Structures are given as structure tokens and as C-alpha cells.
Amino acid sequence: MPAQxxxxxxxxxxxxxxxxxxxxLSSVTEFAFTxxxxxxxxDAIEMMENSRYDAILVDLNLPDSSGLDTVRKTRKAAxxxxxxxxxxxxxxxxxxxxxxxxxxxxLVKDKADGNRIAVGVLWAMRNRQSEKKQVFASNNEGYFSFxxxxxxxxKSLRKSVRDGMxxxxxxxxxxxxxETSTESKMLLSVLLLDEQKRLxxxxxxxxPEAYNKAVDGMESGPTAGxxxxxxxxxxxxxxVDIETDPLWKEFKxxxxxxxxxxCWSLPIIGSNQEILGTLATYYLEKRGPSDAxxxxxxxxxxxCASIILASRERKA
Numbered sequence: 001m002p003a004q005x006x007x008x009x010x011x012x013x014x015x016x017x018x019x020x021x022x023x024x025l026s027s028v029t030e031f032a033f034t035x036x037x038x039x040x041x042x043d044a045i046e047m048m049e050n051s052r053y054d055a056i057l058v059d060l061n062l063p064d065s066s067g068l069d070t071v072r073k074t075r076k077a078a079x080x081x082x083x084x085x086x087x088x089x090x091x092x093x094x095x096x097x098x099x100x101x102x103x104x105x106x107l108v109k110d111k112a113d114g115n116r117i118a119v120g121v122l123w124a125m126r127n128r129q130s131e132k133k134q135v136f137a138s139n140n141e142g143y144f145s146f147x148x149x150x151x152x153x154x155k156s157l158r159k160s161v162r163d164g165m166x167x168x169x170x171x172x173x174x175x176x177x178x179e180t181s182t183e184s185k186m187l188l189s190v191l192l193l194d195e196q197k198r199l200x201x202x203x204x205x206x207x208p209e210a211y212n213k214a215v216d217g218m219e220s221g222p223t224a225g226x227x228x229x230x231x232x233x234x235x236x237x238x239x240v241d242i243e244t245d246p247l248w249k250e251f252k253x254x255x256x257x258x259x260x261x262x263c264w265s266l267p268i269i270g271s272n273q274e275i276l277g278t279l280a281t282y283y284l285e286k287r288g289p290s291d292a293x294x295x296x297x298x299x300x301x302x303x304c305a306s307i308i309l310a311s312r313e314r315k316a
Contacts, residue, residue, distance in 0.1 A: 005032035006121065007051070011044040011058040011074070012037065012086070017109065021057070021086065024114035030152065031118060041065040045077040055082045055121045060089065060098075068101045075102025082124035086112065096185065104128065111180055119149045119177070126292055150296075153177055154303030158310040167311040171203035171304065178300055179206055185284055187260075190268070190304055192277040193220065193231050202277060202308075207258075214254045225251040226265035227278040234275055238264045240288040259284045264293075266301045268308065276308050 008025070012018040018037050025033040036051070038044035041062050048056070058074050060067055074083050082104040090108045098106050104124035107117060157170045175188040189212075190202035201216045218224065220231035225248050230237040239245045240262055242255050248263075255263070262283040268276045279301045281289075289297070 005034050006054040008033050008035045008121070009044060009047060009051075009053045009056045010035050010037045010086075011039075011041060011056065011062065013039045013059065013062050015039075017059070021109075021112075021117065024112070025117060027114040028118045030149070031122075033118075039063065041070060041073060045073070048077050048081070053078075053081055055084060055124060057084050057086045057117070057121075060085060060087045068097055071098050071101040071103050080128060082121070082128055084117075084120050084124055086117070099185075107180060111176070115149055115153060116177055116180060120180075122149065150178070150299050150303055154306050157303075157307050161307055161310045162314050164314075167308065168203050170307050170311075172205050174300070174303060174307065175203055176205050178296075187282040187284075188300075189227075189280040189282065190277060191215070191218075191227050191231075191280070192308070193275055197231070199227055199231060199278065207260075207282065211254060211258050211260070215251075218251075223247050223249065225255075226263040227280050230265040230267045230278050231275055234267050234269070234273075236264070236266045236294075238288055241286045255282075261286050262288070264289055264297065266297055268301050268305050270305050270309055276305055279304050 010018055010021060012021065022035050022037070025035060036047060038047055039062070041064050056074060056078050058070060060070050062070060065073060071083070071085065083102060084105040084107060085098050085103045086107045086109060088109045090111070095106045104127060105120045107120045112120070153174060157174055161167060161170045171190050175190065179186055179188055187206045189204035189207055191199035192202040193199055197220045199215070199218050199220060201212050204212050218228055220228045222229060222232055223246065224232065226237045226239045229247050237247065239247060242248045242252050242261055242263060248255070260282050262285065263280055265278045265280040268279055270276045279297065281297060
């Protein structure tokens with residue numbers, strides 16, 4: 001086992017769920033995890049006082065605490081240690097409330113394999129590190145960063161695509177993995193560029209269906225929202241405020257009714273600098289990207305490109 005294994009405190013009253021989560025973490029090969037387990041929040045708080053942990057994984061409903069009160073109490077006891085909610089409840093309103101009450105990340109149990117739990121832990125740790133290029137653990141071969149997990153996810157999905165998985169399904173799995181393992185209000189989309197320079201829906205698992213239909217087939221151009229402009233210019237376009245940005249003048253009426261307020265888009269670039277499409281990040285608030293988010297999205301764009309190219313190779 002690597003000397004720098006990450007120390008995790010798992011607060012979970014279900015013995016079977018606790019065993020399952022520990023088994024999933026044990027399946028991760030790039031990092032080692034040692035897991036302490038508590039079934040009650042009071043016991044977990046005492047453990048936090050006596051031991052140092054790299055991250056706390058906590059279910060919302062425990063024998064001595066429930067709901068958002070669990071988040072608040074855990075946050076207070078954890079200090080600067082990241083707190084990741086790991087629950088069976090897949091509820092976007094609850095996600096937002098958990099984050100507002102101190103959670104660093106939110107994972108849904110039935111969607112959280114070992115890789116996604118690890119990504120959620122590392123993302124939360126990164127956000128609490130002052131140095132954005134911080135690495136978190138090592139094995140005998142060297143150090144690994146957060147981006148390693150996205151690339152491993154891409155490797156697995158490329159194989160699945162070559163074995164026959166439809167492209168849209170592979171892209172949807174990737175985007176869902178990022179959404180559920182990182183920032184809760186992040187809504188991702190991949191649009192694919194055709195020979196007529198029009199963008200078509202590749203995957204957008206969390207965006208409203210009506211919005212996806214409205215933008216499907218849009219033309220790229222110098223002032224065509226974030227995605228159309230990124231596909232046209234070949235460089236990232238970060239729109240902080242959809243309502244006022246001139247790039248969205250002709251398109252904001254499509255986005256604003258759905259609560260979409262910011263959109264960052266990267267061109268997906270394949271071999272020979274061919275633009276394959278765009279990867280977009282939407283938010284329900286006005287905001288621009290941090291350096292860490294730019295790094296994450298660049299890695300995600302590269303993984304998207306590799307999956308799209310794998311689909312082309314299969315069809316060739």
C-alpha cells in the first residue's frame with residue numbers, strides 16, 4: 001500500500017452500505033484509501049477530535065442526526081477537512097441546500113462507483129487547497145492529480161465505444177460522472193459539429209429537454225452564444241452573464257426561461273486541429289471559472305475528443 005494513503009472517515013449507519021462503499025474505494029488503483037467507520041454522528045465527532053482525516057463521507061440520516069442538521073454538525077466538527085455527502089437521495093434541491101450548509105460535494109450512492117467517490121474526494125480536497133496544482137497522493141510510480149481520474153474514465157469509455165456502446169451514451173456517462181463528482185450546480189453539454197458547421201446534441205443529461213431541442217442544429221458563428229462562437233473561433237468562450245453578454249443577444253431568450261445564467265464553452269479539438277464540437281458548462285448563477293475549473297474542463301474536453309474519435313474509428 002502506498003505510504004501516503006488518504007485517510008477517510010465514513011459516517012454511515014447501514015453496515016451493508018458501509019461495506020459496499022469501502023469495497024468501492026478499495027477498487028480504485030491510482031490511490032490508496034484507509035477508511036474508519038462510524039455509525040453515529042456523535043462517535044464520528046469524537047473520532048475527528050482524536051484523529052486527522054483527509055475527507056469525511058457522511059450519510060444524511062443517522063441514528064442521532066438527520067438531514068441538513070447532519071451537514072451543519074459535521075461541517076462544524078470537521079474544520080477545514082472536506083465534507084462529502086454520500087446519500088441515496090438524488091434531489092437537486094437537496095444538493096444545493098447541502099452545499100449551502102457546508103458540504104463540499106454531494107454524491108448519490110447508486111451512482112457512485114469507486115472512481116466517482118475518489119473524484120468527489122479529490123475535487124473537494126482541491127477546492128480547499130490554496131495551491132491549485134496540489135497533488136493528493138502517491139504510489140510507487142509517482143504522483144497523481146485529480147485529472148488522472150477523468151482520463152481513466154475516458155479510457156474505460158473509449159473501450160466501451162469500440163465494443164459497441166453508442167456515442168451519446170458514452171458522452172452522457174462522462175458528463176454525469178463529472179456533474180455528480182464535482183460542483184453540484186454544474187450542468188454539462190456536448191454538441192457535435194457537422195460538415196455544414198451546425199451543432200447537434202451529443203449529450204446533456206441535466207439540461208432541460210426543451211432547451212436541448214431549441215439549440216439542436218444551431219449554426220456556429222462569431223456571435224452565436226458560447227458554443228457557436230467557440231466552434232467558430234476555435235478557442236474557449238467564458239460567458240459570465242448570459243443576459244447581458246453580446247454573444248448571447250440572439251439566444252438568451254432560449255436560456256433565461258430555464259434559469260441558465262452563465263455558460264463556458266470549449267471547442268472539442270481532434271486530430272489535425274479539427275473541431276469536433278463543443279463542451280459547455282452551464283450555471284444557474286452569474287459566474288466565471290476559476291483556474292482549477294479551467295483545468296478540469298480542458299481535461300474533460302480532451303477526454304470527450306478521444307471518445308468521439310473512438311466512435312469514428314469503430315464506424316470506419
